[in-house]
Amino acid sequence: MNSQRRNVFSKIMEIKESGILIPTVIFILIISLVNPVFISVGNIFNVLRSTGFTLITALGMSLVLIAGGLDLSVGSVLALGGCVTGVAMTTYNLPISISILLGCIAGLIIGLLNGIVIIKYKIPPLIMTLGMMNMARGIVYILTKGVPIYPLAEKFQAIEQEDLWGIPKVVIIAGILAIIAHVFLTHSTIGRSIYAVGGNRNAAQLSGISINKINLICYSITGILAALTGVIMSSRLGSAQPSAGVGYELTVISAVIIGGTSTNGGSGTIAGTVIGALFINILSNAMTIMKVSVYWQDFVIGFILIAAVVIDQLKKDRMLLIGMNKKD
């Protein structure tokens, strides 16, 4: 009987994402006991909805981080997506579907710019996307003249505000995209190349993989997804805010890293990112329910991020020691 229990336990430990899954589960249990409001239907949907908003962009960010890069511009691109769509609908009276398309194309353009400059001029992604973060935000303010676009067309607002089969649309969209991202990463040639580029750039190049192509794809996808998130968010809020998404990039990056993706590149899973996004949003939600001061919330999120990376590093060090013994 004991050996059976041990087998199940070790199997659970072997799952790559157990490092974050178990704390998440434990956390949910504790919060539910402390304040049952947490597991009320309304609150669960709140958590799922905010997770959805984080997750959509986090999927793209996962690709970027696994490939060994970084994208700090997603917060500004979120605002850009929403505002371009808003301007297209209200100022130019374009049909809703065209407006949404334009919003996403704006994100695509930013992503392409990020990728091209990083590749061509060999600028560290941190610097390029940091600059782009400011530039894109600037473009948003120029476009909107600093004024929120309000109200947005009723039909447009209905998109996110009406749930599908009782589930918020953003959750459904995030779920579908997550499944697509998972299949893409694990089963496509580009997905395999992303892991190779992040794992050992030089070896990937010598093996015939085009580093430029892979980087371009990762940053472009992230740009589109961030813009899409902005579009959905402005549908939910009923207005396109130029100040939307400030600080969003930190939430997204934290979600991906807490989900187990290494900052060095070469490893990480979509499942981990999903759990990471859940964890961060559950954390925020729990702190709000427990009436923790807003000032403390920032502190806690930052602390958890650092703790996650430290634990991951300790795990790697232990594995290295064991790995060394294995070879002998």
Place this chain on the structure above:
Amino acid sequence: MNEIILQMEHIYKRFPGVLALNDVSIELGKGEILSIVGENGAGKSTLMKILAGSYAHGSYEGKIVLNNKIFTAKNSRAAENAGIAMIYQELNVELDMSIGENILMGDWPRKYTGFVDWKKTHKKAIDVLQTLNVSIDTHMNMRNLNASMQQLVCIARALVRNPKILILDEPTAALTESEAKNLMSVLRNLKTQGISCIYISHKLDEVFDISDRVITMRDACIVSTYAKSEIVPDKIIEDMVGRRVDQTVKKNIFYSDNEALRIEHFRVRHPYASHKNIIEDVSFHVKKGEVLGLTGLVGSGRSELLKAIFGAFPKADGQVFIDGKLCKISSPEDAIEKGICMLSEDRKFDGFVGSMNIRENMTLSSLKKISSKSIINSKLEIKLALKYFDYLKVRSRSTENNITTLSGGNQQKVILAKALLTEAKILFLDEPTRGIDVGAKSEIYKIISELTEKGMSIIVVSSELPELISLCDRFIVLCNGKISAEYTAENISQNAIIHAAAFGQKEILESQIKRGCL
């Protein structure tokens, strides 16, 4: 002789599985220029690293006495303070700082307020440069200097700390001929000031020119010592190469007359000395089923040439013909598509992806082959991986194990599998058996033989001459960016290769052949 200022006695240095220095003892006199020669892996760098403080006292066995004091440096700073300065092959200067700042790096004189005294800094710099017969504006940026001047700044930087011993590691690798001559006169000047030099180089003509004494090393041991008057080049080369009884594979001849690969007039820029070309003008061809050996000294550009042909390194000029047709290769992707595949020199750096397992590493160059419409066919992938896993006899429990759990030899097999999976017709092997145990080595030799039987053309770069001689049908020696000699399996010998590599002159070679030395 002059007074002895350095004694290294009975030095042993071990690494896991390897004895890098085996009972090595040397002496150095004041104002003496001592050269140490030997093939790659003989132990020269290890010995110098101990002296320079890179290997701390305690990580080696034996006694070192410097100026009558026991040498116990735990790091390079300590070694510097004890009077030892090392000039590395790759110039390490701060390009965006001035000459003066670089020369006094880390030891800028301070005013009583604690701020740097720049006036004093530049004065000290000017003074030390004067001892090297250089007068230059020390406020100038390092970027404006050429490699030779930058190296002089490195030497000045070392001299400013009043070293007793200057160690120079391959100092002329990044210099032109005239710059090298200038360095020689600088070193002779230092001699008169009582500073001793240890000179490590593969360029034997320089070594014989500048040294008071030459020590030869082979296989972690000191083989012989020659005073300047006793130098006989042939003897020294023989001591370096030695007589090795290796398990070599009997080589059969499989090549046809058809050309598989031809390259013409290749020119490649030096990777870190931007005013120089590491390859000046190289043309050669490889026939179908032939094994071509490419050799030369460290720094002769063998790896850079192969990488340039492969599209992984930019080339200044040159054309590639495959099966007689001119091909444009501007990236490894192009090369692999045209049927060329490459195993690089440093597998950890750009050979395998450490975060992936054996199967994923094997299929990395053939992703198009194992997929349809960009989705990987797992069954096909596993089948192909297993096929090469068995064929190359990779020692691991399964293809799903991470590649870093394998030994060096087996890692090399996986990278070889990656190349074979692309169904390449032309293979570049750069030091294929470096860091591999004897058992795996012979397995790889056998595989190379089998591949040529099937009509594959192979270019092998190797510093291990017996290995090269046993593997190849033809040999090319690179020196000073050009082909200095070419041999076939019939007229080859190790001494011939080392001569051509070191001296780069066909004439010396021919005279040796005439005198019956080869």
